[in-house]
Amino acid sequence: xxxxxxxxxxxxxxxxxxxxxxxxxxxxxxxxxxxxxxxxxxxxxxxxxxxxxxxxxxxxxxxxxxxxxxxxxxxxxxxxxxxxxxxxxxxxxxxxxxxxxxxxxxxxxxxxxxxxxxxxxxxxxxxxxxxxxxxxxxxxxxxxxxxxxxxxxxxxxxxxxxxxxxxxxx
Amino acid sequence: xxxxxxxxxxxxxxxxxxxxxxxxxxxxxxxxxxxxxxxxxxxxxxxxxxxxxxxxxxxxxxxxxxxxxxxxxxxxxxxxxxxxxxxxxxxxxxxxxxxxxxxxxxxxxxxxxxxxxxxxxxxxxxxxxxxxxxxxxxxxxxxxxxxxxxxxxxxxxxxxxxxxxxxxxxxxxxxxxxxxxxxxxxxxxxxxxxxxxxxxxxxxxxxxxxxxxxxxxxxxxxxxxxxxxxxxxxxxxxxxxxxxxxxxxxxxxxxxxxxxxxxxxxxxxxxxxxxxxxxxxxxxxxxxxxxxxxxxxxxxxxxxxxxxxxxxxxxxxxxxxxxxxxxxxxxxxxxxxxxxxxxxxxxxxxxxxxxxxxxxxxxxxxxxxxxxxxxxxxxxxxxxxxxxxxxxxxxxxxxxxxxxxxxxxxxxxxxxxxxxxxxxxxxxxxxxxxxxxxxxxxxxxxxxxxxxxxxxxxxxxxxxxxxxxxxxxxxxxxxxxxxxxxxxxxxxxxxxxxxxxxxxxxxxxxxxxxxxxxxxxxxxxxxxxxxxxxxxxxxxxxxxxxxxxxxxxxxxxxxxxxxxxxxxxx
Amino acid sequence: xxxxxxxxxxxxxxxxxxxxxxxxxxxxxxxxxxxxxxxxxxxxxxxxxxxxxxxxxxxxxxxxxxxxxxxxxxxxxxxxxxxxxxxxxxxxxxxxxxxxxxxxxxxxxxxxxxxxxxxxxxxxxxxxxxxxxxxxxxxxxxxxxxxxxxxxxxxxxxxxxxxxxxxxxxxxxxxxxxxxxxxxxxxxxxxxxxxxxxxxxxxxxxxxxxxxxxxxx
Ligand code: HEM
Ligand SMILES: [Cu+2]
Ligand SMILES: [Cu+2]
Numbered sequence: 001x002x003x004x005x006x007x008x009x010x011x012x013x014x015x016x017x018x019x020x021x022x023x024x025x026x027x028x029x030x031x032x033x034x035x036x037x038x039x040x041x042x043x044x045x046x047x048x049x050x051x052x053x054x055x056x057x058x059x060x061x062x063x064x065x066x067x068x069x070x071x072x073x074x075x076x077x078x079x080x081x082x083x084x085x086x087x088x089x090x091x092x093x094x095x096x097x098x099x100x101x102x103x104x105x106x107x108x109x110x111x112x113x114x115x116x117x118x119x120x121x122x123x124x125x126x127x128x129x130x131x132x133x134x135x136x137x138x139x140x141x142x143x144x145x146x147x148x149x150x151x152x153x154x155x156x157x158x159x160x161x162x163x164x165x166x167x168x169x170x
Numbered sequence: 171x172x173x174x175x176x177x178x179x180x181x182x183x184x185x186x187x188x189x190x191x192x193x194x195x196x197x198x199x200x201x202x203x204x205x206x207x208x209x210x211x212x213x214x215x216x217x218x219x220x221x222x223x224x225x226x227x228x229x230x231x232x233x234x235x236x237x238x239x240x241x242x243x244x245x246x247x248x249x250x251x252x253x254x255x256x257x258x259x260x261x262x263x264x265x266x267x268x269x270x271x272x273x274x275x276x277x278x279x280x281x282x283x284x285x286x287x288x289x290x291x292x293x294x295x296x297x298x299x300x301x302x303x304x305x306x307x308x309x310x311x312x313x314x315x316x317x318x319x320x321x322x323x324x325x326x327x328x329x330x331x332x333x334x335x336x337x338x339x340x341x342x343x344x345x346x347x348x349x350x351x352x353x354x355x356x357x358x359x360x361x362x363x364x365x366x367x368x369x370x371x372x373x374x375x376x377x378x379x380x381x382x383x384x385x386x387x388x389x390x391x392x393x394x395x396x397x398x399x400x401x402x403x404x405x406x407x408x409x410x411x412x413x414x415x416x417x418x419x420x421x422x423x424x425x426x427x428x429x430x431x432x433x434x435x436x437x438x439x440x441x442x443x444x445x446x447x448x449x450x451x452x453x454x455x456x457x458x459x460x461x462x463x464x465x466x467x468x469x470x471x472x473x474x475x476x477x478x479x480x481x482x483x484x485x486x487x488x489x490x491x492x493x494x495x496x497x498x499x500x501x502x503x504x505x506x507x508x509x510x511x512x513x514x515x516x517x518x519x520x521x522x523x524x525x526x527x528x529x530x531x532x533x534x535x536x537x538x539x540x541x542x543x544x545x546x547x548x549x550x551x552x553x554x555x556x557x558x559x560x561x562x563x564x565x566x567x568x569x570x571x572x573x574x575x576x577x578x579x580x581x582x583x584x585x586x587x588x589x590x591x592x593x594x595x596x597x598x599x600x601x602x603x604x605x606x607x608x609x610x611x612x613x614x615x616x617x618x619x620x621x622x623x624x625x626x627x628x629x630x631x632x633x634x635x636x637x638x639x640x641x642x643x644x645x646x647x648x649x650x651x652x653x654x655x656x657x658x659x660x661x662x663x664x665x666x667x668x669x670x671x672x673x674x675x676x677x678x679x680x681x682x683x684x685x686x687x688x689x690x691x692x693x694x695x696x697x698x699x700x701x702x703x704x705x706x707x708x709x710x711x712x713x714x715x716x717x718x719x720x721x722x723x724x725x726x727x728x729x730x731x732x733x734x735x736x737x738x739x740x
Numbered sequence: 741x742x743x744x745x746x747x748x749x750x751x752x753x754x755x756x757x758x759x760x761x762x763x764x765x766x767x768x769x770x771x772x773x774x775x776x777x778x779x780x781x782x783x784x785x786x787x788x789x790x791x792x793x794x795x796x797x798x799x800x801x802x803x804x805x806x807x808x809x810x811x812x813x814x815x816x817x818x819x820x821x822x823x824x825x826x827x828x829x830x831x832x833x834x835x836x837x838x839x840x841x842x843x844x845x846x847x848x849x850x851x852x853x854x855x856x857x858x859x860x861x862x863x864x865x866x867x868x869x870x871x872x873x874x875x876x877x878x879x880x881x882x883x884x885x886x887x888x889x890x891x892x893x894x895x896x897x898x899x900x901x902x903x904x905x906x907x908x909x910x911x912x913x914x915x916x917x918x919x920x921x922x923x924x925x926x927x928x929x930x931x932x933x934x935x936x937x938x939x940x941x942x943x944x945x946x947x948x949x950x951x952x953x954x955x956x957x
Contacts, residue, residue, distance in 0.1 A: 083296025
């Protein structure tokens with residue numbers, strides 16, 4: 001892949017990166033106005049956060065984790081449980097540590113759900129045809145594939161992989 | 171609210187990640203959803219309900235201020251009212267709407283079947299809801315709700331001067347509500363940057379999606395600063411002595427405003443995007459100056475991170491000239507955006523639908539907020555008008571006359587998409603005129619009040635102050651605003667109840683991808699019945715229509731004007 | 741020599757610019773709404789860009805912005821200079837102003853006079869700060885508890901009042917008179933009534949005032 005193509009593919013990271021750069025420049029411009037350390041530090045910290053996000057975008061691009069999301073959790077109980085857990089933490093700060101006695105239940109639910117409850121298991125994926133592929137091969141048409149098409153295609157690839165793993169000829 | 175319509179109009183789906191159809195309409199299905207549209211609708215619905223609630227608090231404030239020397243409520247309760255009104259509008263209404271609108275629309279507009287990390291987005295909703303509950307729980311505590319103003323300066327907000335439990339609940343509530351918004355913003359940004367359908371290159375994203383990107387970049391960079399500020403306040407609730415030191419008081423202000431200036435643009439940008447989409451749709455033409463607008467949105471957002479000190483001009487402890495410089499420079503990107511608005515209308519063929527009316531009114535009204543914003547970015551003016559009603563008028567022009575109008579433009583524009591039902595046009599017009607007149611009658615006199623010397627956040631004033639006439643006028647306007655909100659509620663209730671006006675997929679002849687799918691869209695946005703169309707530019711459906719009509723119309727092919735070529739995509 | 745003239749000049753300048761901008765945009769908008777209504781039958785343009793025009797426009801905006809930046813930085817500089825000139829004067833009158841929940845205290849360094857009040861509903865309970873006409877006055881502002889702000893609207897004088905920090909307002913009163921001062925930074929329950937009077941009197945009366953230990957003049 002030529003460097004130019006690499007640049008083009010990384011456009012999303014450049015959006016974030018240029019933004020963070022402009023911000024860094026502004027943070028340094030403030031130095032001419034003798035602001036004391038606090039504003040500069042604050043400004044650079046904010047810039048750093050965006051830069052970290054930018055790096056995450058770049059890494060994902062490198063690992064070709066782009067394109068429509070295929071594999072979705074089918075429900076979000078963990079999210080609700082997390083919300084409750086955080087609420088309990090807040091109440092504990094306001095009303096005292098005894099409130100923490102309420103914490104384990106939502107926490108355990110959140111953890112269990114997040115870890116294994118809400119994504120289709122490997123077997124289920126087999127049965128229903130939603131394989132855990134990170135990078136679907138792009139479909140060579142000039143419109144985005146419909147979800148169904150993406151899925152069919154992914155399924156195809158998945159089965160091909162399975163067959164290859166079992167050593168069958170394709 | 172849309173559950174039945176949805177299941178009624180749902181074509182068969184075979185997606186495995188979607189719960190079985192029989193379960194889709196139930197409350198449990200909504201509350202454990204991973205569909206970005208439902209997460210967004212939960213967030214938006216909550217925010218709209220809260221808009222009414224905290225709006226009512228403002229009406230009580232107006233009632234108290236109508237005449238001099240009134241004591242309908244005690245001073246402390248008055249302080250609670252404006253604190254919950256102001257902080258509610260900012261943390262719980264306009265910011266969530268600004269972000270969740272992106273959560274609903276961005277995946278659709280970039281042709282993605284889902285949002286990235288849907289459970290994180292849903293966690294965002296739950297945290298926001300929990301924060302709301304905490305903040306309002308203050309009303310049930312002995313000393314009443316938080317009463318320290320929406321920016322909660324220490325030392326006033328330490329436990330020494332405002333000991334109420336409501337105050338602590340408010341700090342915790344703001345913390346987690348804003349944390350939730352960071353989560354949602356992060357997922358939307360990720361989707362726009364990385365989860366686009368193949369043909370949707372960056373420069374083929376609609377203006378709204380770009381505005382959402384700029385918004386969410388600010389959220390990522392600036393919102394954590396509020397978490398730090400609330401953390402500092404929380405620390406000061408436990409150890410109030412730290413706020414006897416100037417260092418911490420000023421540190422708090424820096425942390426706070428580092429968040430709170432960008433947040434005002436978070437509450438503004440998505441509505442710039444909305445107004446751009448609505449204006450261009452009902453002008454029947456692609457948005458003029460797309461590239462310039464995209465660049466200016468991004469620069470605007472970047473600059474907005476370095477203007478926070480303009481809220482601290484009168485502290486005597488900030489580098490005023492720097493913040494004045496950066497703040498005034500913002501007029502360049504803002505002016506470019508306005509250029510796009512006007513040029514789009516100037517070359518259009520206009521249909522005055524209800525969303526269009528709101529979008530049109532946004533333009534001059536927000537302008538008043540923006541122009542007075544440049545005035546208060548001038549230190550020698552700000553020294554005099556800060557903390558007076560001039561400022562109250564200024565931000566209500568940006569927020570109430572600006573963002574709120576953008577919000578209603580969006581509401582009327584995308585309601586048919588989200589529910590499959592059209593709203594009543596006549597009631598919509600009533601709402602619009604009442605709101606426009608009411609807003610201006612309420613907030614215009616406040617400029618004058620500020621120049622006459624009325625400080626903000628005062629529970630009452632004396633007859634000899636000379637503030638009476640303008641306050642009576644302002645309160646009369648508030649009544650009109652209330653009527654307008656009642657009309658809106660009536661409109662939604664009757665439309666949803668009677669179901670007389672099915673919207674169809676594309677009631678407005680829209681330009682962007684969400685109009686290519688069904689109303690409401692299927693769980694993964696595009697399916698066999700509604701495949702993603704070709705996306706040659708940022709207004710794909712317009713291109714499609716132009717192509718269908720054939721070249722014979724004018725001979726001018728949209729491809730010749732940069733629409734197709736703009737941007738790096740193939 | 742209060743700050744009012746500077747405020748007035750700049751305010752006038754900016755309000756004129758703002759009004760012109762508003763008028764231009766409003767007229768443009770109104771005219772195109774009329775000319776471009778669907779009934780007028782003008783087909784929509786399909787032009788997406790006009791880069792030279794847009795860049796030219798942005799440059800013009802930048803010009804305006806730079807003009808405003810220079811004007812305002814300059815005005816702010818002048819205001820700061822005035823303060824410094826006042827502070828440098830030999831005969832400066834210094835008063836320590838302390839804000840507290842919920843009233844003010846004025847301690848004159850030139851004489852044993854300290855004034856405070858109750859700032860209750862009744863305006864008679866507001867304290868009065870007495871200063872001489874024609875001499876530079878330095879107000880050293882600090883707070884005993886939370887952040888307040890001293891504001892005299894009619895003189896365009898304002899500064900925040902912090903605990904553990906002293907801000908200075910320095911000015912000269914050109915003519916005798918009494919003005920109402922307020923707290924403009926929200927400071928809790930009785931913020932609305934945290935007012936005071938500031939009264940400028942002749943030098944002679946001021947000396948009498950100090951000599952009499954703060955008896956009213
Ligand atoms: C429904 C019509 C509205 C009325 C009648 C109204 C009225 C008021 C009044 C009287 C105050 C108190 C000002 C003060 O003492 O400082 C206030 C404060 C405020 N309002 Fe509104 N308002 C309305 C809508 C809005 C909207 C739509 C927003 C935001 C989107 C908003 C945001 C605020 C904020 C942030 C404050 C400051 C609270 C504080 O000082 O802590 N208001 N409003
Ligand atoms: Cu600001
Ligand atoms: Cu006060």
